[in-house]
Amino acid sequence: MTMMPDKPDVRPARLPDTDYADNFSDIHPPLTAHEALVxxxxxxxCYDAPCMTACPTSIDIPLFIRQIAAGNPKGAAKTIYAExxxxxxxxxVCPTExxxxxxCVREIAEGKPVKIGLLQRYATDxxxxxxxxxxxxxxxxxxKTVAVVGAGPAGLSCAHxxxxxGHDVVxxxxxxxxxxxxxxxxxAYKTTNDFAQDEVDFILGVxxxxxxxxxxxxxxxxxxxxxxxxxxxxxxxxxxxxxDLGLAGEDADGCVDAxxxxxxxxxxxxxxxxxxxxxxxxxxxxxxxxxVAMQSKLLGxxxxxxxxxxxxxxxxxxxxxQELARTHGVVIRHxxxxxxxxxxxxxxxxxxxxxxTSMDGGRLAGTGETVTLVxxxxxxxxxxxxxxxxxxxxxxxxxRGRIRADADRRTSHPKVWAGGDCVFGGExxxxxxxxxGKIAAMSIHRTLMGLLE
Amino acid sequence: MADLSNTxxxxxSPNPFWLASAPPTDKAYNVERAxxxxxxxxxxxxxxxxxxxxxxxxxxxxxxxxxxxxxLLGLNNxxxxxxxxxxxxxxxxxxxxxxxxxxxxxxxxxVPCEEQSWKDILPRVEDTGCDGIELNFGCxxxxxxxxxxxxxxxxxxxxxxxxxxxxxYSSLPVIVKLTPNITDIRYPARAARAGGADAVxxxxxxxxxxxVDLDSFSPNPSINGKGSHGGYCGPAVKPIALxxxxxxxxxxxxxxxxxxxxxxxxxxxxxxxxIALGCGNVQVCTAAxxxxxxxxxxxxxxxxxxMDEKGFVSIEDFRGxxxxxxxxxxxxxxxxxxxxxxxxxxxxxCGRCHIACEDTSHQAITSMxxxxxxxxxxxxECVGCNLCVNVCPVDDCITMVEMIGGTDPRTGKQIDRDYxxxxxxxxxxxxxQAAE
Numbered sequence: 001m002t003m004m005p006d007k008p009d010v011r012p013a014r015l016p017d018t019d020y021a022d023n024f025s026d027i028h029p030p031l032t033a034h035e036a037l038v039x040x041x042x043x044x045x046c047y048d049a050p051c052m053t054a055c056p057t058s059i060d061i062p063l064f065i066r067q068i069a070a071g072n073p074k075g076a077a078k079t080i081y082a083e084x085x086x087x088x089x090x091x092x093v094c095p096t097e098x099x100x101x102x103x104c105v106r107e108i109a110e111g112k113p114v115k116i117g118l119l120q121r122y123a124t125d126x127x128x129x130x131x132x133x134x135x136x137x138x139x140x141x142x143x144k145t146v147a148v149v150g151a152g153p154a155g156l157s158c159a160h161x162x163x164x165x166g167h168d169v170v171x172x173x174x175x176x177x178x179x180x181x182x183x184x185x186x187x188a189y190k191t192t193n194d195f196a197q198d199e200v201d202f203i204l205g206v207x208x209x210x211x212x213x214x215x216x217x218x219x220x221x222x223x224x225x226x227x228x229x230x231x232x233x234x235x236x237x238x239x240x241x242x243x244d245l246g247l248a249g250e251d252a253d254g255c256v257d258a259x260x261x262x263x264x265x266x267x268x269x270x271x272x273x274x275x276x277x278x279x280x281x282x283x284x285x286x287x288x289x290x291x292v293a294m295q296s297k298l299l300g301x302x303x304x305x306x307x308x309x310x311x312x313x314x315x316x317x318x319x320x321x322q323e324l325a326r327t328h329g330v331v332i333r334h335x336x337x338x339x340x341x342x343x344x345x346x347x348x349x350x351x352x353x354x355x356x357t358s359m360d361g362g363r364l365a366g367t368g369e370t371v372t373l374v375x376x377x378x379x380x381x382x383x384x385x386x387x388x389x390x391x392x393x394x395x396x397x398x399x400r401g402r403i404r405a406d407a408d409r410r411t412s413h414p415k416v417w418a419g420g421d422c423v424f425g426g427e428x429x430x431x432x433x434x435x436x437g438k439i440a441a442m443s444i445h446r447t448l449m450g451l452l453e
Numbered sequence: 454m455a456d457l458s459n460t461x462x463x464x465x466s467p468n469p470f471w472l473a474s475a476p477p478t479d480k481a482y483n484v485e486r487a488x489x490x491x492x493x494x495x496x497x498x499x500x501x502x503x504x505x506x507x508x509x510x511x512x513x514x515x516x517x518x519x520x521x522x523x524x525l526l527g528l529n530n531x532x533x534x535x536x537x538x539x540x541x542x543x544x545x546x547x548x549x550x551x552x553x554x555x556x557x558x559x560x561x562x563x564v565p566c567e568e569q570s571w572k573d574i575l576p577r578v579e580d581t582g583c584d585g586i587e588l589n590f591g592c593x594x595x596x597x598x599x600x601x602x603x604x605x606x607x608x609x610x611x612x613x614x615x616x617x618x619x620x621x622y623s624s625l626p627v628i629v630k631l632t633p634n635i636t637d638i639r640y641p642a643r644a645a646r647a648g649g650a651d652a653v654x655x656x657x658x659x660x661x662x663x664x665v666d667l668d669s670f671s672p673n674p675s676i677n678g679k680g681s682h683g684g685y686c687g688p689a690v691k692p693i694a695l696x697x698x699x700x701x702x703x704x705x706x707x708x709x710x711x712x713x714x715x716x717x718x719x720x721x722x723x724x725x726x727x728i729a730l731g732c733g734n735v736q737v738c739t740a741a742x743x744x745x746x747x748x749x750x751x752x753x754x755x756x757x758x759x760m761d762e763k764g765f766v767s768i769e770d771f772r773g774x775x776x777x778x779x780x781x782x783x784x785x786x787x788x789x790x791x792x793x794x795x796x797x798x799x800x801x802x803c804g805r806c807h808i809a810c811e812d813t814s815h816q817a818i819t820s821m822x823x824x825x826x827x828x829x830x831x832x833x834e835c836v837g838c839n840l841c842v843n844v845c846p847v848d849d850c851i852t853m854v855e856m857i858g859g860t861d862p863r864t865g866k867q868i869d870r871d872y873x874x875x876x877x878x879x880x881x882x883x884x885x886q887a888a889e
Contacts, residue, residue, distance in 0.1 A: 034523075037521045038522045044846050045805070046803040047807050048804055048820065105803045106801070108801050108802070109801040
């Protein structure tokens, strides 16, 4: 176990050229028209349907499925978009097994829920492929302007709803392309064929939304600056920093920020040029940990181990995602926390030492026992943060390192709203961010139009 | 092991499953394959007059209704009687009957309503050695425009007249095949009996337009942009057929007349239901056209196993057992009171029972109890209508339970276990009149 290798083995092109396209193709192939018809017939059109309640955006699931069953997939897509304009991406990335499909009555009855996610994808894909006119018509111009910071799920959702209601919106995003984690995060096999950009274009089809890229809050503009030019602000820029392991050697070669790695992978023109270790250890227990582990394996890593400091039941990655990783050959080990990195004289990581943990009187504690895993690459996927507060001086209150927002997603500043991962208390899910953006947009609208109840 | 051997009008067949007169029985080739597969008998595709045969359309002849997985639920056709030469059919029938003496072979006939036409064809048919004849008074499409098929079946006097000719010019048993495209099926059945026919078979197909193409606005099947009504058959028509069979089986004038049951029979269970309503045998077409002849194996096994379970040794043991239980509404027991019961262990909480009852019926099922999603019947509102049972997706989750004592919480009335029907009910004006 503790035998040290000669030198770290991190390199590109581990696989034959032809394997990459297969490995990174759609992990859940879309339904054909006939499959969608048959699957839609399995829906019981429940009264006060539990799936609808479980959906963070409250999509009318029984209705859209019935529309598919009745040969009206276009209407189905409109039903989805009415509550969730990013319904196409959510159909790909939602952990449906812990949301709508978990509470489907057929899950209860026979352990086989209606494939709601795939049906949603069928309807939305078909809508976008057909180049139908945008499903919403903008209301008359209100003359109000709103700045949205971040072109990720929360910002796009907020901007779309505001634009639909007649407001003019400018989205400012730090990255060179819009889309946020849809474009730079999320495993590649969940969103193939540049879907994230297609969806952005589709959303912008409503009109009244301008996107300015390369604009970072705190660097290129400030909250106060925006307040002087816009009637309201929505903050949806996510969390730019990645939490550190807090170990010596963290800056060594081969100790990699998982979020950055996934972003590089998502933007790579040639996946074979992406260097990956022969033996990979991922630290973390969320979706990012699973995504980076799976994709390392698909890039040709021989041994991939996820080490998580608590038990299986505590992992943020759903049981389904964990199972998927395991079937792709990823080993998941629980009750292990990083305690030391081994770095060779060339400044590269060669191993990681992990300490066993257990619950001690309600607190997680190391047991003192350790195990050392040979590692050519160590991925950090233990959560994100605001590296520095980009809103310094704006007076916007924080809570446990994130922005505090109320039920309407309004911050402590009366003209600033916030949603998505940068807000405290969220679920860090695409669909939850979409809902945040929607709720904030409605609250901004009521405020700007003097419709307060 | 139950004995499925069957005698219908003295015609013997190893089982009660015959193929109806239709495309599957148009040629020796098909019929031989059917007999090899195990069918007890066939009614050969309807023969027309000697001379140039009829012609069919050269476009689609069938249209259908499907379930979402394209399970065929109803079939519609605009095919006519055989379009092969009479001589070819007669010689093939002769050959086939010789090769398969233990199977029933019936000739279906449709010629103009003139005595001479029938007088000409009947001896020729008899010469084939076939076991009986079936008069096609049923086809609702095409031939009816020429005064045959359903055009005859819709006029009881014609039925009687032709049946008489057939009994006169042929020694074979005569089956009259009835059309369902009529207001009261008892009249043509009575006419058949009055004409001396030995049996009736029913139902033939139902006049239908199976669908409309919403691009071309043509009915389907579309022949160059136009459609004509066809004959509807398959599983969808079975309830209509069962009712018509029952009406004939219980009618005072036709009671006891042999019936060959037809209409959507797809499984052994369908067949058993027709026989329970008095049919002496059954005829099948759409199921064979959907799945091929092999389905008869399931029908034979299924019927035989069910009969063994029930202790029925022969078809006659259960034939007609359901007939006495078919009655008029006015004789139904109004003191029989049931309430729906939802098995909470089986309930998957889809809420369909609630919304069906709440929106469209009697507001007798809860959706929420103490803040929890919960579906339960409120006996003080439940009229026992059975809608919830029919819309529930779970087998046996909701059942109707008879109240055998106490008070009906809906009406506040004591349960009376004595039989009482509408004829004597105080709300019936006729009953009041009789009492006065």
